Amino acid sequence: MVLECEDTLKSLIAVGRNGLLHRSLEQWGCFSLLLKLLLRLSTVLWKGWETLSMMVCCLVSILCSTTSSRWYQLVDNQIVQDCTERFESMCKYTVIYSFKMRRRRLARLAGGQTSQPSTPISTPLTSPQRETPPGPLPGPSGAAPQPVPPAASQSLGLNVHSGTPATSPMGTSGVAYGSQSSEGVSSLSSSPSNSLETQSQSLSRSQSMDIDPASCEKSMSQVDVDSGIENMEVEDSDRREKRNLTEKETSTNSDVSEEQALQLICKILRVSWKEQDRDVIFLPSLAAEFHQNPKDVYSDFKDLIGQILMEVLMMSTQSRVHNPFASLTATSQPIAAAKSPDHRLTLVQPSSQGGSPMGPNAGSFGASSLSSLGACGGGMSCDSASDRFTIEACKETEMLNYLIERFDSVGMEERKAPKMCSQPNVSQLLSNIRSQCISHVALVLQGTLTQPRSPLQQSLLVPYMLCRNLPYGFIQELVRITHQEEEVFRQIFIPILHGLALAVKECSFDSDNFKFPLMALAELCEIKFGKTHPVCNLVTSLPLWCPKPLSPGCGREIQRLSYLGAFFGLSVFAEDDTKVGDKYFSGPAITMENTRVVSQSLQHYLESARGDLFKVLHNILLNGETRDLALNYMAALVNYNVKKAQMQTDDKLVSTDGFMLNFLWVLQQLSMKIKLETVDPHYIFHPRCRLVVSLEETRLKATMEELKSWLTELHEDPTKFSEPKFPTECFFLTLHTHHLSILPGCRRYIRRLRAIRELNRTVEELKNSETQWKDSPLASRHREMLKRCKTQLKKLVRAKACADVGLLDENLLRRCLQFYSTVIQLILRMVDPAYPNISLPLNPEIPKSFAALPEFYIEDVAEFLLFVVQYSPQVLYEPCVQDIVTFLVVFICSQNYIRNPYLIAKLVEVLFVTNPAVQPRTQRFSEMMENHPLSVKQLVPALMKFYTDVEHTGATSEFYDKFTIRYHISTIFKSLWQNIAHHGTFMEEFNSGKQFVRYINMLINDTTFLLDESLESLKRIHEVQEEMKNKEQWDQLPREQQQSRQSQLTQDERVSRSYLALATETVEMFHILTKQVQKPFLRPELGPRLAAMLNFNLQQLCGPKCRDLKVENPEKYGFEPKKLLDQLTDIYLQLDCARFAKAIADDQRSYSRELFEEVISKMRKAGIKSSIAIEKFKLLSEKVEEIVAKNSQSEMDYGDAPDEFKDPLMDTLMTDPVMLPSGNIMDRSIILRHLLNSPTDPFNRQPLTESMLESVPELKERIHAWMREKQGGRPA
Template identity: 40%
Template sequence: MPEEEPRQKPMEEEEDDEELQPLPQQEQPPLLPKQDHHPEDQPPEEQAQTPPLPITLTAEEMRERRLRTLAARSIIQTPLAAATTAPSPEKASRKQTNVSGESRLVRETTHSDSESSTWPDLSSKNDMDVEMQTVVPIQDVEMAPAALSLPSEAATKRTVRPAIETPKASTVSPEREFSNKKFPASADGFGSSPKSVDEQNEQLLSRLLNCTWNEFGSGSIICAQTASFLEQHPSKRFDFDFIVSNVLMETALKIYNDELGESSACLVDDMEFSTPKKIKSDDTEVQEIMANAMASTSTVEEATTSSQSEATASSDASSCLAPSVLNIVTTTKHSVILYLMKCYENYQTECATKSSASQPALHLAFENIMRMTVLVLTDRIHQNLNWQLDQSALLELMYMEKVSESFLVDIVAHTHEDLEAFDTIFGQVLRGLFTGMQRNVCTAKINLLQIEWLAKLVVIRVGAVRPLADLVARQPNFIPPICTKISGREIVKCSFLGPFLSVSLFAEENVKFAETTKNKVEDAVASRLRWGLHEMRTHLHGIFHSLCVNASSRPKTLEYIGNILRRNDRRVQFASDEKLLARDGFVINLMSVLQHLSVKIKLDRIEPNYHYMKNCHVSIEQDTKIRYNEEEYKSFLGREFSESDKEVNFQTQCWFLTLQAHHLGYMPAIQRYRQKMRAIKELQKLIDELDRTKQHWVNSRYATRNNQFKERWEKQLRKLNRSKNCSEITLLDPALLQRCTEFYSTVCEFMLYQFEGRAIVGPFISKLPVQTLKATDAFSALPEWYIDDIAEFILFTMQHANVDIRQSIDHSIITWLLTCVCASHLIKNPYVTAKLVEVMFVFSLKPANSVNTAMWNHELAQNALVSALMRFYVDVETTGQSTEFYDKFTIRYHISHLFKSMWENPIHRQAVICESRVGNQFVKFVNMLMNDTTFLLDECLENLKRIHQTQQMLSDKQSLTKMTTDQQQSRLTQLATDERQCRSYLTLARETVDLFHYLTSDIKEPFMRAELVDRLSSMLNFNLKQLAGPKCNDLKVKNPAKYGWEPRSLLAQIFDIYLHLDCDRFAEALAADERSFDVHICNEAASRIKRLALRSAVEVERFKALTQRAHEIYVTNQQTEDECADAPDEFKDPLMDTLMSDPVLLPSGTVMDRAIITRHLLNSCTDPFNRQPLTEDMLVANLELKHRIEAWRKEQRGKRNNR
């Protein structure tokens, strides 16, 4: 090579000079044929006579082509590595080569499989290489540009002709050629001498980077500028840090500038390499270089093409619903990153196979690959003219599944300390995920792409730190500033994690999904959708777990969750506008995440007073407390928690946030579901009513209006049914219900410790009798919904869920339930206790199962439940609500059913009998039972009479025709109301009569007390008269089973109660009932009982004997009352105007008969004359008046006897 290089002219001038002045003889190239025909088709004589055409090449082009020749020869001489994917049959039949599939320059016959390891026979002359002094095959070549540009979309799939002609052309995928190709493991030629470590590392790096910069390289990408510099500085041949850095930079710039369509001169515009020298060679060498360069050029072109093709195909396959505008810079950046990732894959492969001697070189290559990746992703190599789009090329490749998780981990590890580069790269990725997730919230199917990638990113650890979790928490919108009055909705829409938590299948939140939902969702479809929800929530849990397990991002994450819950605390209000708050799907997703986070929390690690502290993330200040009112609660906080709050652990915060999420998430959702169910029921009832009465209005002036109503109601019904089905997919998910039950079990344990007012230590074991429990301040200040929500959840799942959750009800929940019922004096609101009683009622329903067996066998149920239920039966007489009169019947119905279930158990039956013998509680219970039975039976019989009259009228066509249409419609409406009330009252009445029936079978004495027996006998006599009296036919209705009306059964039960209470005292009480007792009616009832065979003849005779004794007493009483009619007023009771037998003095100074005032106190603990509080122990016996009354009666009997 010459010592001094002549001045190099510009490319245009050099070409012109070379065209005018012929080259020296040794540099004269052979003539090239035109590209529109093939030289092989001409005879040898014609080929020899073709005049030569001049070729003009710059020194840089000549050097580049020479290096391509060396690279191609190295690949031919080296056994190829196994492909990463199975080759096509056409590929398998030929030897792999770097020559372009479209080239027609290399003319070589196809070798068989057995000859695949031999050298190809090139039909060209051999010549001597000037510098390497080797014999190389020379052949005629065509001039072609070595372009690295990305082809258009239409060119990503094309038919390629193999370099070595085969009998049949094959279709080759450029994408497979580039992405799956493995570079040769060695570049050693046959018979080569052993190489030094530096030479081995040089070839290793060449294969790893797929680049060639000298004669010993094996890569397919030619780095001419690096080669030129190394020729000038031979001492840097093994300066691998410098070489790898420059090779990666040159390759990246090649891809960038070729994509933009710039000239090759631009490759060195900003580089510091010296001008390359001209290669000394003859014309034949240039031909050989150019021929082999075509192969290398095709390989790079196919690689770049395949990157774009594979990106497009992968994008279609992944169904990414977050498309971005892929400008030319972005697609080129994709190609650069794909190249770097391929180098990274080669690095991983080499690390697994190379010895320790190669490790420094591999580590150097890794560092440079990472550094170059950062430069590309931060746009420090090429300016991004579309930066305002904030589009992440890395995220696009992640969507296409081109980025391996190990590559991401290494990028994070390499950049996490450089906050500027780290935030630039991954901040753009996070913003892209946020934007893409916003588009995917409302879709017909659940899309997990963004959620999955975010979960994969935040889990990446570098030592003890999760850099991407920190970056997520540092996002400006992680906890966005509130700018509007609807903060609950705003934080959902604007926060970074808001879109990820908003994926929902509720119809109101995801209209696209609701439109695809049928009126009835099949179980298999529901299971598939629930699995999608489960998978989505699992990824969400992974995101929040990474944010919480990372110490630096944990506080902001807990603050974010607390902000969501505090700003949406109005969700539980009945009149709240759900459009201004977070939707059900969002909060339930958050609840599910917190459930997973809390599943391993030990209860003894929780600070039980956390919700009272000022730094608490949950707010219970506005909630109704178990016992305290607002003033008492504030006083308690000022007394106990006025000082600065102490720091609490993560377990405490997470557990209380989970509890609050259940209250604000699942509870409002099931309330709305019940509203939908009620609306569906009402609409269906209206439609059925129109259909039932159609014959009455079809020909009237209301026909058009009614048809319009029906059409509108049917449309609303279809919409509500679709919404109900969408809600059921989420709310009735068995996995979600299971987790809720497990969490509520821990809440029950927490509440049990609060009942006894002691610290939490392991599983709960009761240490105090439930009757002696006293409310502590901490317990009294607890929110009422801590108890109410558990009961509401159990009732909802037992009523609507397709799966039986009773298998998940553990001992803690049963103990909590019985404790709350038995210690109802600790709970201020009776409706809360009533809901707990309803839960017990649901558990007691047959068939027998593990839950009701465990409940009835529990120690509390056997020792304290009977007295507690009787006490509560009496207490619900007054609840403080305007609807208390009607509410008490439903509550007492549940208690009556529980007593029936307990009566079947010998242990509980004995407990009921023992309770009837002690105290005054049983007497009050029986008194309320009689009041309810009297009212319910009266209402039932009155409704039956009205139904009977209406049915008679409607069956009489003459009477019907005399009525106007409005009158007919009014009658029909009244009939529907009477039927509905009759069904309800009969259901309640049957239960109370049943309770009387089995209680009186074994218990008699309490019923014979003076304050009870008279009212009991009057009730029995009146109902017997209604059922067997002269007007009993008024109770006949059509289809009595529709209302649950069974007159024979009711008559038989009343008949049995007479026999159960058969005694002289009861006979006297029957006789004392002058209003309803009639021996003739009693005999008629006995005859009907005997005729219908409802009871045996012996029982009928006993009944007749009882009523006959009562009749005789009745006759005697009539004579006595006539004689006592003129008794002094001071001897008569002022309330009933009857002769007193045991006068007592009230605090007000009034004198009354003890039996009468005691009966009054059973219903109301007030003085009947001034409404002041009055109890039985405040009564004072008036013995002096009693003796005077007895003396007067004795005197009157003496006068009667003297007559």
């Protein structure tokens, strides 16, 4: 018998090679030929099956080749090999189960589940076999039957197992589904709980795709165990018995009869095997089977559903003339039409479509559905180069449209008749329809029914997901059915993931299309079964989940190459995406109001996109299997972008600002609910810390040597470290991401504003000087420069508007402020575990863990506050601000805890910019700072100390830096002085002596330098302006000299403005202090210097050369000579006493009687002071003149003093000699004045303090005796 079967099959193969088989079958209608052959083969012993199975597979391959001659030209062995490639593991199972089941259709390929092979009582479930009648089957219009579908076994009656990988919903992994009994097959969707369990059992049976004797023998033995080889009578008997049992159960358990169930199936699937109609798809093959033997068509409803769906899909696959979906158009309301979010989805029509039913045919269901998608889709416009939002016009799309709408019809039916659908059998039936639709969708997506799709191709399902057209639960069901078979799951969902990534790369915030790929990915990642998120597992298994760096630009690499990089890369910044600025912030119609509204809309877009990004990453972190991979990816983003924090960095080597801010937003959400008690502050020193913190990173207090020593000691005992927990890792990832995202963005924003100001100034200068250069040879060059500047200015203004959206988002800034508040709490707990009950001063012994922290932990807080106060001060009205105030006060008052004085200066600058005199909108913050319990007693002394300490910072720019810092402190002092709570502290400092004396000395130094420099610059400005007024003389100057003078004028104007602002503040501080306290200013080491400074500046304002200070628009530079004269003369009057009068008289460089007379004249003429004040000043002048006369006599008396009585530095007579450690003797007042500026011995530069000075009483007595002698010998 085996030999006879082999001969018959060989003859059929030969006929197929000659291209006669299909034509013969069509003309003769002799499908029964193969049927009888296979029925005979089913009785053959299994030992001969190996050869026969190979031949049957060859025959099936021939039947599938309707257009190609490829299969006709191969030898027998090559045919078998090609069959294996075409149908993958189909060859392994096809013949085995076709012999086992006599009358099954190929439609059962997608239905059913496998039971465990160890269950001997279960019999494989197969599709009902349909014996094809001898004559031709009636077509939809009485035409001849259509060509045989790819899986020709269906039409030929081959009993192919329903789980054949070629057409299984689980794809090509070789998993057989249908090895359950009829009762077992319906259990797949009986309930969510057992369906998942059953699915897991069936999907675990992954098998090889190769056909080899061993695998065939294993499969044959399995069939033998399952009693699959039976004669025809036995199987018919089993089928009838099973069918009767099903009918009894239906009649006893439900009021829904079998006929009603069939009607419901036909209604939902919109099919019929009884009659043809324009509203349904007629199924000729199933009609023939029902006509011939209705009882044997199906074993249960799920079997029937599978047969229906497979026949519909096969008809669509093989139809060349008639579209099986054409009859649905009349009443079809495609799901796409109701759910598409946009109106710009396009339908891609292949150029070689020809007469395909997918062409623009009004009677085609496929065309109708896609037309509705084109009208209501949610994708790119039709002129876009991208096809990510378009639905491809192909046969697979027709199938998907049908299956998706049938899936949705189940839900519609449930909503229409909830009571009926709640009945157990009806609910089970609807569940079967859903699962069968999904199973067949899986087949379509794998290309099993048409052509296998390349993994690099975008999934056909992606456009539906982007357009939001899929019914509720569709994707979840697809994941549920496929995720337990890894290979199939990857085959279906990797193209989907790639398609979403490609789609989002072509999106921008210039439309709302960006949200669809993000929402689709977020929904995929949210799907979970038990504690497992299958899509999260798949995403993190991708090769490009976290690619290793290949070049120095690893930051930009991970953004461009990693899978999530495309999603996080969405940005509104002009540097990242010019489309946003070009669309929303260009054109003459842009107004402030329009810009505000557009900015709010774009910020809403950003919030929406970031929300979906959070969902994605959050679900990956929730999934236990992927949490570690997610943390590795997050740490890589931080570690690869460390260069982004540098002041000067190549932007091409690091991730973009938009990318990092999106990542920051997600981390902020993850850190929001972290309790500080769960965070380990020593994490960055942990051996398993994911973050890379270089040893060269500047630390708060520790030097590099101290850091290395402490870390070595720390790592000697690994037991000191506990396993890092997620809250700790997430917290520090967020902290470091702030350092690499918001802060670089703020710096770039400030640089852009500076560039805009410079360009504006250049444009204004070119415009204002146009009369000078328009007729010159350089006119064309200047015009071109003006044009370039204007163009660049427009680009920068547009970029600023985009940055306003991305960076000045109040919600983002508030979250940053809240997080920094948490960081502050952590740091304060490290320095004082009693926090929030912290007290000052702090412990002199600085904790090593605090000393070793990176400096940017505190610096970033200060920089962020400076930015917020300047550009978004309303953000400071948050409950967390109290912690920030405490933080500022504690570290300004604990300067020994921070090694870098410029870091303290930044904290002081925060107090300065929040001062109401600088930023009125931060008055509440300033009041909180002034009234803080710690600041009332500690802030003034600390600021006064820092005012003097900043004289020497160690930086090359320390000389100029100190003026700005002291200006900030002076402004703060003025504000604090107005607060009564601080008066007591000020008076204590005024009377304490040394600290306040040093402060006054620095104040004198600064005032002297600043007034001198600012007044000198005004003189130069006056000189150039006078030259330019004389046009004739100016035009005679060479052009190079003119340009040089103009350049010098611009520089002097800038210097004058800066120095005058600083000088005015210091003079005002003098004015306030001398009004409250006079004694410290009259000390021997201070009084003469203060008087000399005041005399010099009076000479500048009222002396012979005061006319040189007259400039055009003096208010432009902040020069107010009347106010300055008023304040200087007030200081004279507030210090009026004999000692101060003597100090004035001792100044021989600037003082003169004529000067004071001129001052009195100007004050009286300009009405600067009242007559009473002028009289007081006149009396002071008379006192000074008397002392001057006495000084002249003293000079005559003491002019011949011995050298040992004179100070070696100043060459003046000593009155209180002291000995230095070096052995030199100096006058006390002179050395103390020197120590105020430099605490060193002036002779050897060794450290020197006042306590190291020793009085020389013997020498002092000799000096005074000599002076008395001189006075006694004076002629009367």
